[in-house]
Amino acid sequence: MRSRPAATSKLTRVLPTLVVSCLMLGLRTQARAECTTKTYRLSLPDRATLKLADGEHKIGAVDTDHGSLEARVNVKGKDISAIHFFIGGRALSEVAESALPQDLRDCLKKAPPGPPSSEGWLARAAHATLDWIVEPAHASVVRDDWWFEELCFKGTATQQTCTYKACYSNGVAGTTTCIVLFPTVK
DSSP states (O other), X not given: OTXXXXXXHHHHHHHHHHHHXXXXXXXXXXXXXXXXXXXXXXXXXXXXXXOXXXXXXXXXXXXXXXXXXXXXXXXXXXXXXXXXXXETTEEEEEOOGGGSOHHHHHHHHHSOSSOOOOOOHHHXXXXXHHHHHSOGGGGGGOEEEEEEEEEEEEOSSSOEEEEEXXXXXXXXXXXXXXXXXXXXXX
């Protein structure tokens, strides 16, 4: 019977240390899991005014921490495809938020609702008036502005998962359209 109290005595000495160690490890693990956000701006030429040969063409790019974020179109005759986005050579596909891993959905909820707006209503009105006055022949100078909110979640492992919230702002109407893009898995 004497061995039992000795074992209980050892356990009571070790238990607080074990509990503190587990709590510290849990806090350290929790601190490592985090969302990071970076914003990139990409100005693209108006697709309707492009004069390109048949094939795939890069019409804009911006450097990111994960490689070049590129906008590409495919041309066949006079037909120009919709814009396709790539990050580090990997295609980005539009996905529903519900298709993202839960950690990325949580990061997305914390993200700002749309692109930063440096223009006020007066600047938007001036742009709308100029767009109405400028002849279509000069349309090649028109550019589309896209904002990419890169949302990455780094969990307890060394892996990082990122998604991109791409927003296009229509300055004339004052509306913003956003889509969620995720790297295509091959």
